Amino acid sequence: xxxxxxxxxxxxxxxxxxxxxxxxxxxxxxxxxxxxxxxxxxxxxxxxxxxxxxxxxxxxxxxxxxxxxxxxxxxxxxxxxxxxxxxxxxxxxxxxxxxxxxxxxxxxxxxxxxxxxxxxxxxxxxxxxxxxxxxxxxxxxxxxxxxxxxxxxxxxxxxxxxxxxxxxxxxxxxxxxxxxxxxxxxxxxxxxxxxxxxxxxxxxxxxxxxxxxxxxxxxxxxxxxxxxxxxxxxxxxxxxxxxxxxxxxxxxxxxxxxxxxxxxxxxxxxxxxxxxxxxxxxxxxxxxxxxxxxxxxxxxxxxxxxxxxxxxxxxxxxxxxxxxxxxxxx
Amino acid sequence: xxxxxxxxxxxxxxxxxxxxxxxxxxxxxxxxxxxxxxxxxxxxxxxxxxxxxxxxxxxxxxxxxxxxxxxxxxxxxxxxxxxxxxxxxxxxxxxxxxxxxxxxxxxxxxxxxxxxxxxxxxxxxxxxxxxxxxxxxxxxxxxxxxxxxxxxxxxxxxxxxxxxxxxxxxxxxxxxxxxxxxxxxxxxxxxxxxxxxxxxxxxxxxxxxxxxxxxxxxxxxxxxxxxxxxxxxxxxxxxxxxxxxxxxxxxxxxxxxxxxxxxxxxxxxxxxxxxxxxxxxxxxxxxxxxxxxxxxxxxxxxxxxxxxxxxxxxxxxxxxxxxxxxxxxxxxxxxxxxxxxxxxxxxxxxx
Numbered sequence: 219x220x221x222x223x224x225x226x227x228x229x230x231x232x233x234x235x236x237x238x239x240x241x242x243x244x245x246x247x248x249x250x251x252x253x254x255x256x257x258x259x260x261x262x263x264x265x266x267x268x269x270x271x272x273x274x275x276x277x278x279x280x281x282x283x284x285x286x287x288x289x290x291x292x293x294x295x296x297x298x299x300x301x302x303x304x305x306x307x308x309x310x311x312x313x314x315x316x317x318x319x320x321x322x323x324x325x326x327x328x329x330x331x332x333x334x335x336x337x338x339x340x341x342x343x344x345x346x347x348x349x350x351x352x353x354x355x356x357x358x359x360x361x362x363x364x365x366x367x368x369x370x371x372x373x374x375x376x377x378x379x380x381x382x383x384x385x386x387x388x389x390x391x392x393x394x395x396x397x398x399x400x401x402x403x404x405x406x407x408x409x410x411x412x413x414x415x416x417x418x419x420x421x422x423x424x425x426x427x428x429x430x431x432x433x434x435x436x437x438x439x440x441x442x443x444x445x446x447x448x449x450x451x452x453x454x455x456x457x458x459x460x461x462x463x464x465x466x467x468x469x470x471x472x473x474x475x476x477x478x479x480x481x482x483x484x485x486x487x488x489x490x491x492x493x494x495x496x497x498x499x500x501x502x503x504x505x506x507x508x509x510x511x512x513x514x515x516x517x518x519x520x521x522x523x524x525x526x527x528x529x530x531x532x533x534x535x536x537x538x539x540x541x542x543x544x545x546x547x548x
Numbered sequence: 549x550x551x552x553x554x555x556x557x558x559x560x561x562x563x564x565x566x567x568x569x570x571x572x573x574x575x576x577x578x579x580x581x582x583x584x585x586x587x588x589x590x591x592x593x594x595x596x597x598x599x600x601x602x603x604x605x606x607x608x609x610x611x612x613x614x615x616x617x618x619x620x621x622x623x624x625x626x627x628x629x630x631x632x633x634x635x636x637x638x639x640x641x642x643x644x645x646x647x648x649x650x651x652x653x654x655x656x657x658x659x660x661x662x663x664x665x666x667x668x669x670x671x672x673x674x675x676x677x678x679x680x681x682x683x684x685x686x687x688x689x690x691x692x693x694x695x696x697x698x699x700x701x702x703x704x705x706x707x708x709x710x711x712x713x714x715x716x717x718x719x720x721x722x723x724x725x726x727x728x729x730x731x732x733x734x735x736x737x738x739x740x741x742x743x744x745x746x747x748x749x750x751x752x753x754x755x756x757x758x759x760x761x762x763x764x765x766x767x768x769x770x771x772x773x774x775x776x777x778x779x780x781x782x783x784x785x786x787x788x789x790x791x792x793x794x795x796x797x798x799x800x801x802x803x804x805x806x807x808x809x810x811x812x813x814x815x816x817x818x819x820x821x822x823x824x825x826x827x828x829x830x831x832x833x834x835x836x837x838x839x840x841x842x843x844x845x846x847x848x849x850x851x852x853x854x855x856x857x858x859x860x861x862x863x864x865x866x867x868x869x870x871x872x873x874x875x876x877x878x879x880x881x882x883x884x885x886x887x888x889x890x891x892x893x894x895x896x897x898x899x
C-alpha cells in the first residue's frame with residue numbers, strides 16, 4: 219500500500235510525467251534539451267519565489283506580497299544601477315537585506331499584533347508595489363556589463379539547450395529549501411506551526427522567531443527572485459509580475475502542499491512549477507490555443523488537487539476514527 | 549426597533565470619524581469639494597463623484613461583508629466582475645436587449661457564487677482556497693467569452709446602468725444605495741443576520757443549535773456573486789466595453805479592505821454592512837484626496853497601505869488588550885469599570 223503521506227507528491231510527479239509524455243507524443247520536439255532548458259530558465263523567478271511560498275503555506279500562513287516585492291526589487295536595482303555607480307553585487311546584497319527585512323517586519327506584525335497573515339501581507343503588497351511606483355513608473359532598462367557577464371554564463375547541453383545561470387540558481391534554491399524544511403530544527407518548527415499554533419507552543423516551538431523567520435525567508439527569496447527576474451528581462455518595471463503570488467500559491471498547491479499547513483514537500487512545489495511551465499510550453503507549441511487557456515487549465519488543476527487533498531484528509535480521519543473505535547465530534 | 553438606531557450610530561462612529569477626517573482633507577486640498585450643482589438634468593460635484601466612483605467597491609463589499617461574517621472570504625469577486633461584464637457585453641452585441649443582458653450577467657454571477665458556495669459548504673474546502681480557483685480561472689473564462697478582445701457595445705439601455713441617471717442621480721449610486729438598504733433590512737429586520745453571525749462565531753455549535761449552515765453558507769456566496777456581477781455590469785457599462793483582463797482587477801482586495809476598515813473582523817462574527825459601505829467611501833475619498841491634491845498617483849498605493857496598517861494596528865486584539873490594561877492600571881480605575889470595547893479611539897492616530 220502506498221503511504222498516504224507521500225501520495226500527493228506521487229500524484230504530482232505522475233501528473234507531470236504523464237503530461238510530459240502526452241506532450242512529447244504529440245510534439246516529439248518537446249523532448250529536446252532546448253525545451254527543458256527553457257522550461258527551467260523561463261520559470262526560474264517563479265520557482266524561487268515558490269520555495270518561499272512553500273514555507274509560508276507549510277506554516278499555515280499566506281504571503282500575498284511576493285509579486286510586488288519582485289517588482290520592487292527589479293525597479294530598485296534598475297534605478298540604483300542607473301543613478302549610482304554601485305556595483306551590481308553590492309546592490310544585490312542591499313536589496314536582499316531590504317526585502318528580507320521587509321518580510322521579517324511582516325512576520326513580526328503577524329505574530330506580535332496577532333493579525334491574520336492574509337491582511338498583513340495584503341498591506342505589504344500595496345506597500346511594496348507603491349514603493350516601486352514611487353521609484354519609477356517607467357520601465358527602466360539595465361545596461362551594466364556585469365549583467366551581460368551573468369547573462370552569458372550557461373552550459374550548452376548536447377542538442378542546443380542552454381542551461382543558464384538563473385535556472386541553476388532556481389534548482390539550488392529548491393535543494394537548499396528542501397534541506398532546510400526536512401533536515402533542520404527550523405524546518406520542523408515550520409511544520410509544527412502548520413499543525414496548529416497552540417500545539418506548537420505546547421511542544422516548545424519558539425513561535426515568534428519561527429514566524430518572523432518564515433516571512434523573512436519568503437521576503438528574501440522574493441528579493442532573490444526579483445534579481446533573477448531583472449537578469450531575465452534586463453529591466454525594472456513597477457507593473458511587472460502582477461499576480462505572481464497567485465501563480466506561486468497555485469504551484470505550491472499543485473505540488474501537493476496542504477493549504478491549511480503542516481503537510482507538504484518542497485520538492486512537490488518544484489514539480490508544480492514544471493507542470494505550470496509545461497502547460498505554457500504546450501500552448502506555445504500548439505499555436506492555435508489562446509494564452510487564456512493557461513489560466514483555465516491551471517484553475518482546473520488547482521481544483522483537482524484541492525479535491526484530492528480533501529479526499530485524502532477525509533480518508534485518513536475516517537480510518538483513524540475506525541481505528542480508535544470512537545466517533546469523536548469533529 | 550428604536551433601540552437599534554443609537555447602537556448602530558455607536559458602532560459606526562469610528563468609521564464616520566475617519567470619513568469626516570478624509571473628507572476634511574479633501575476640502576483642504578480642494579476648497580470647492582462639497583459644491584454640488586445641477587446641470588443638464590443631473591447632479592455634479594466632487595462628492596457625487598466619490599459616491600459614483602465608489603460604486604463597484606461598495607457593491608462588492610455588501611456581499612463580502614456577509615461572506616466575511618461567516619468566517620469566509622471571497623477572492624473571486626474581481627474575476628466574477630470580469631465574467632459578468634463579458635457576458636452582458638456579448639449578449640448585447642449578439643442583439644439581445646439590455647434586460648436580457650443584465651439578467652444573463654446576474655445569472656452568471658449567481659452561478660459563480662453557487663460554485664464557490666458548494667465548494668465551501670458541501671465539499672468543506674477552506675474559503676480562501678475554494679475561491680482562489682475561480683480567481684485564477686475566472687479571467688480565463690471571461691476572455692473565453694469575449695474571445696480575447698475588448699468587447700465594445702453601444703446599447704443605450706446597458707450604458708444607462710453605468711453612466712445614466714435616475715432623477716438626476718447617477719444610476720450606480722442609486723443601485724448601491726438601494727442594494728445596501730435592501731441587504732441591511734434583510735439581515736437586520738429578520739433573524740438572518742444573527743444566523744450568519746452564529747455561523748461565523750462557531751459553525752459546529754450553530755449547526756447543533758439547528759441552523760442549516762450549509763444552505764446559509766451557499767446563500768452568502770450567492771449574494772457575493774450577485775453583487776460582483778452587478779458591479780461588473782456597471783463597470784462594463786461605464787466604459788461601454790468589457791475588458792476581461794482589467795475589469796475588477798484587484799477590486800477584491802479593495803472590497804476586503806473596505807470590510808476591514810468597516811471594523812468587521814476577518815475571523816467572522818458580528819458585522820455591519822453600513823460600516824463596510826462607509827469603509828468603501830473612505831477608500832474612494834482617499835483616492836480623491838490623492839487625485840485632487842495633485843500628488844503623483846504613484847503614492848496612492850503607499851498611502852493606502854499605511855492606512856490599512858494604521859487601522860489594523862488599532863483593531864488588533866493585542867493593542868485593544870494593551871489599552872485595556874493601561875486603563876485598568878490607571879490610578880482612579882474602579883474594579884466595576886465596564887470593559888472598554890476595542891478600537892474606540894481611531895480618530896487621532898489615523899489622520
